[in-house]
Amino acid sequence: MGILKLCDEKPPTVGLEATVAEAIQVMLDKSVGGVAVVDGEQRVAGIFTERDVLKKLALSGLDPQQTPVRHLMTAPVDMATVETTPGEAFEEMVSRHYRHLPIVDKDGRLLGLLSIRHLLQWRLDELSQQLDSMEQYVSNDAPGG
Amino acid sequence: MGILKLCDEKPPTVGLEATVAEAIQVMLDKSVGGVAVVDGEQRVAGIFTERDVLKKLALSGLDPQQTPVRHLMTAPVDMATVETTPGEAFEEMVSRHYRHLPIVDKDGRLLGLLSIRHLLQWRLDELSQQLDSMEQYVSNDAPGG
Numbered sequence: 591m592g593i594l595k596l597c598d599e600k601p602p603t604v605g606l607e608a609t610v611a612e613a614i615q616v617m618l619d620k621s622v623g624g625v626a627v628v629d630g631e632q633r634v635a636g637i638f639t640e641r642d643v644l645k646k647l648a649l650s651g652l653d654p655q656q657t658p659v660r661h662l663m664t665a666p667v668d669m670a671t672v673e674t675t676p677g678e679a680f681e682e683m684v685s686r687h688y689r690h691l692p693i694v695d696k697d698g699r700l701l702g703l704l705s706i707r708h709l710l711q712w713r714l715d716e717l718s719q720q721l722d723s724m725e726q727y728v729s730n731d732a733p734g735g
Numbered sequence: 736m737g738i739l740k741l742c743d744e745k746p747p748t749v750g751l752e753a754t755v756a757e758a759i760q761v762m763l764d765k766s767v768g769g770v771a772v773v774d775g776e777q778r779v780a781g782i783f784t785e786r787d788v789l790k791k792l793a794l795s796g797l798d799p800q801q802t803p804v805r806h807l808m809t810a811p812v813d814m815a816t817v818e819t820t821p822g823e824a825f826e827e828m829v830s831r832h833y834r835h836l837p838i839v840d841k842d843g844r845l846l847g848l849l850s851i852r853h854l855l856q857w858r859l860d861e862l863s864q865q866l867d868s869m870e871q872y873v874s875n876d877a878p879g880g
Contacts, residue, residue: 614793623785640768640785648759648788649799710855717862724869 593676593693596712597702601692603628606635610647610662611654613638624690626703627663633698636665637690669694672701680709738821738838741857742847746837748773751780755792755799755807758783769835771848772808778843781810782835814839817846825854 602625604613616625617640624639638659646662647654669692670679683691683706693702747770749758761770762785769784783804791807792799814837815824828836828851838847 611794614789617789618794623789640789643789643793644759644762644768644785647793649756649763654794710859713859714855714862717859717866721862721865721869724866724873727873728869 592672593670593674593679593704594672594702596676596708597693597704598622598708601626601700601703603632603700603703604638604659605630606658606660608659609655610638610652610657610659613659614643614654623705624703626692626700627659627665628700631697632700634667634669634692634694634700635660636663637667637692637703638663639690641689667692669698670704671695676709676712679704680713683709737817738815738819738824738849739817739847741821741853742838742849743767743853746771746845746848748777748845748848749783749804750775751803751805753804755783755797755802755804758804759788759799768850769848771835771837771845772804772810773845776842777845779812779814779837779839779845780805781808782812782837782848783808784835786834812837814843815849816840821854821857824849825858828854 602616602620602622604616604625604627606627606629613625613627617623624637626634627636627638629635642662642664668682668688671694674693679691682688689706691704692700693704695701747761747765747767749761749770749772751772751774758770762768769782771779772781772783774780787807787809813827813833816839819838824836827833834851836849837845838849840846
């Protein structure tokens with residue numbers, strides 16, 4: 591399965607000039623935990639997530655309406671391409687504790703924003719399917735089966 | 736496996752009288768995404784999570800130093816007991832999109848705070864182990880094996 595199939599159709603994004611408040615509003619509107627921050631060419635400059643809100647905004651005293659998201663975003667970020675397999679993305683996200691991973695084209699333009707939730711669901715489905723086929727195989731082989 | 740084994744040893748908590756700022760500081764210090772809010776008897780009154788920070792604090796203009804956590808916590812919350820199996824907890828958390836589930840004794844006192852991250856790791860380990868034993872079984876049965 592292509593990795594893009596696991597992403598939501600339209601990745602949640604804000605522009606580099608957006609405020610923190612605008613980025614949070616997108617997250618609330620789309621019920622997601624992170625947005626990609628992109629330049630005018632849709633190239634990924636960073637991501638801004640719930641974790642950034644907790645770590646950099648919540649106790650900072652900063653006014654989200656007046657603070658550019660680029661000041662609080664996480665950057666640079668690791669990214670994946672359509673050649674990355676879900677398994678590779680999964681390993682990287684679990685080992686590095688990432689919750690979001692942008693998928694970009696060869697020019698760094700955003701194609702999708704993968705979330706750990708999507709990937710965990712995929713991995714569970716995949717393991718369950720493997721288990722089902724194994725059980726099928728075993729039960730076909732069983733005496734009297 | 737008992738469900739408490741899956742939780743961190745000391746559940747992250749704050750008292751009912753704590754401020755939002757104190758709750759966030761505990762989350763930052765312990766690198767967790769949520770804390771249980773407990774009364775003087777350690778009974779769970781609610782939970783306060785990254786999602787509450789995003790939804791109720793980030794754009795509210797409230798001063799976290801002046802706002803009691805009980806005003807922004809999620810309450811009431813569903814809870815589990817030591818009789819709940821990891822599988823039951825997993826089903827509930829995935830289907831209801833919970834990331835945290837308090838484990839309480841019969842008096843509602845906090846024993847542990849289960850996170851979806853713990854449970855997903857458990858579920859993946861469990862499925863992988865099942866798959867391994869199946870493969871072992873199949874390969875033992877294979878011609879020439």
